[in-house]
Amino acid sequence: xxxxxxxxxxxxxxxxxxxxxxxxxxxxxxxxxxxxxxxxxxxxxxxxxxxxxxxxxxxxxxxxxxxxxxxxxxxxxxxxxxxxxxxxxxxxxxxxxxxxxxxxxxxxxxxxxxxxxxxxxxxxxxxxxxxxxxxxxxxxxxxxxxxxxxxxxxxxxxxxxxxxxxxxxxxxxxxxxxxxxxxxxxxxxxxxxxxxxxxxxxxxxxxxxxxxxxxxx
Amino acid sequence: xxxxxxxxxxxxxxxxxxxxxxxxxxxxxxxxxxxxxxxxxxxxxxxxxxxxxxxxxxxxxxxxxxxxxxxxxxxxxxxxxxxxxxxxxxxxxxxxxxxxxxxxxxxxxxxxxxxxxxxxxxxxxxxxxxxxxxxxxxxxxxxxxxxxxxxxxxxxxxxxxxxxxxxxxxxxxxxxxxxxxxxxxxxxxxxxxxxxxxxxxxxxxxxxxxxxxxxxx
DNA sequence: CTGTCACCATACGCAAGCGTATTGACAGCG
DNA sequence: CGCTGTCAATACGCTTGCGTATGGTGACAG
Numbered sequence: 001x002x003x004x005x006x007x008x009x010x011x012x013x014x015x016x017x018x019x020x021x022x023x024x025x026x027x028x029x030x031x032x033x034x035x036x037x038x039x040x041x042x043x044x045x046x047x048x049x050x051x052x053x054x055x056x057x058x059x060x061x062x063x064x065x066x067x068x069x070x071x072x073x074x075x076x077x078x079x080x081x082x083x084x085x086x087x088x089x090x091x092x093x094x095x096x097x098x099x100x101x102x103x104x105x106x107x108x109x110x111x112x113x114x115x116x117x118x119x120x121x122x123x124x125x126x127x128x129x130x131x132x133x134x135x136x137x138x139x140x141x142x143x144x145x146x147x148x149x150x151x152x153x154x155x156x157x158x159x160x161x162x163x164x165x166x167x168x169x170x171x172x173x174x175x176x177x178x179x180x181x182x183x184x185x186x187x188x189x190x191x192x193x194x195x196x197x198x199x200x201x202x203x204x205x206x207x208x209x210x211x212x213x214x215x216x217x
Numbered sequence: 218x219x220x221x222x223x224x225x226x227x228x229x230x231x232x233x234x235x236x237x238x239x240x241x242x243x244x245x246x247x248x249x250x251x252x253x254x255x256x257x258x259x260x261x262x263x264x265x266x267x268x269x270x271x272x273x274x275x276x277x278x279x280x281x282x283x284x285x286x287x288x289x290x291x292x293x294x295x296x297x298x299x300x301x302x303x304x305x306x307x308x309x310x311x312x313x314x315x316x317x318x319x320x321x322x323x324x325x326x327x328x329x330x331x332x333x334x335x336x337x338x339x340x341x342x343x344x345x346x347x348x349x350x351x352x353x354x355x356x357x358x359x360x361x362x363x364x365x366x367x368x369x370x371x372x373x374x375x376x377x378x379x380x381x382x383x384x385x386x387x388x389x390x391x392x393x394x395x396x397x398x399x400x401x402x403x404x405x406x407x408x409x410x411x412x413x414x415x416x417x418x419x420x421x422x423x424x425x426x427x428x429x430x431x432x433x434x
Numbered sequence: 435c436t437g438t439c440a441c442c443a444t445a446c447g448c449a450a451g452c453g454t455a456t457t458g459a460c461a462g463c464g
Numbered sequence: 465c466g467c468t469g470t471c472a473a474t475a476c477g478c479t480t481g482c483g484t485a486t487g488g489t490g491a492c493a494g
Contacts, residue, residue: 115332130388153407164381171347190370
């Protein structure tokens, strides 16, 4: 049986790597969910057949595992690293707020993974990634708040806003401001004002952030 | 072919209604996602075979449609009705905050529906329900805030918290306070303080809600 | 040139699940 | 009692998708 290389395919004549497959799987997950990751259709989208797939992977679960490892490395570690470059906790939270509202693709992917019912290995990755994101946030709030319980409350609420933002943008699209609009900038500013606690030093401008919010910056 | 009635089944000898099927489908959706709703396995769980299913429904989509209509009626209309009995907007928001943090099942179901990739009719229901919930919330904030843009910001953020709460409880389970704990009560109190704007009348106790939050009620 | 290996194509068998067709059971009514 | 309609059981055919087995191709080393 002759092997006919399709030159117009994604890999343009070179052989596919495990990483190519993993990335194709992540794309499919973001577009259509984890269940939609199917060996044969993925192979077709890569311009090969499943013979090639089964050379690289023992089964579908191995592909999904490779895809999740890639996801964790590329998108999750990198996000926290970018935020960690900010000089102070408030800036770090601000950076996270900005980033969370930026990438639709990353949102879709996170939700797809978070809500996947099988295989069960997905849950392990999602919980680990979510925990690390939460802990990063929590550490920021611990720097801003003397009271550790309060810091935890803040972190929980903010983390909920992050996750909820992903979801809400999907569920109420016509209520969501366009990304290049004044309204959007204002909303992000409002989030920043609302989600960064004013320091508990009484001589600080305590009510100023709320007043600025009400004054429409 | 003899029809053997299985007396130990869910319907306990009586015939199944369309509603029985719809509720079974919603249960399956909450447990395992929309994709897991399968005619034959659902029939088995109800103690019948798919002959019975096809008497009631032309196809699987009709079942899903019936299930979604039931969902909208039972859980969504009812939630807003309960909140609407509260005498003022702040109490209504407080009621919603309490309810959102109460039912795990409803959470799982909402997320399953929101993240279903097919059939496409699910999206219509989710968006309609989400829009109605958002609009209810927005109306509350419009009563509390003079500035309509600010009211919209508040509504968006709070709605994001509601949705994010569903997700976060699933993704960071060990960070989530137990429902009967002091910590949980405190967190709900913190949400209430944070998500209900203090009125913009300057003579009102503007900083008091933040101060109370920091003081650990 | 030959052999090896990485990568890939294809055929096959099996299972799950959908929808269709056919038949059966039973209650209610005239 | 016979008929009708509701509800349900079962067989069948088809599709999709997984994993296994087998064989092919091209690059490279010896």
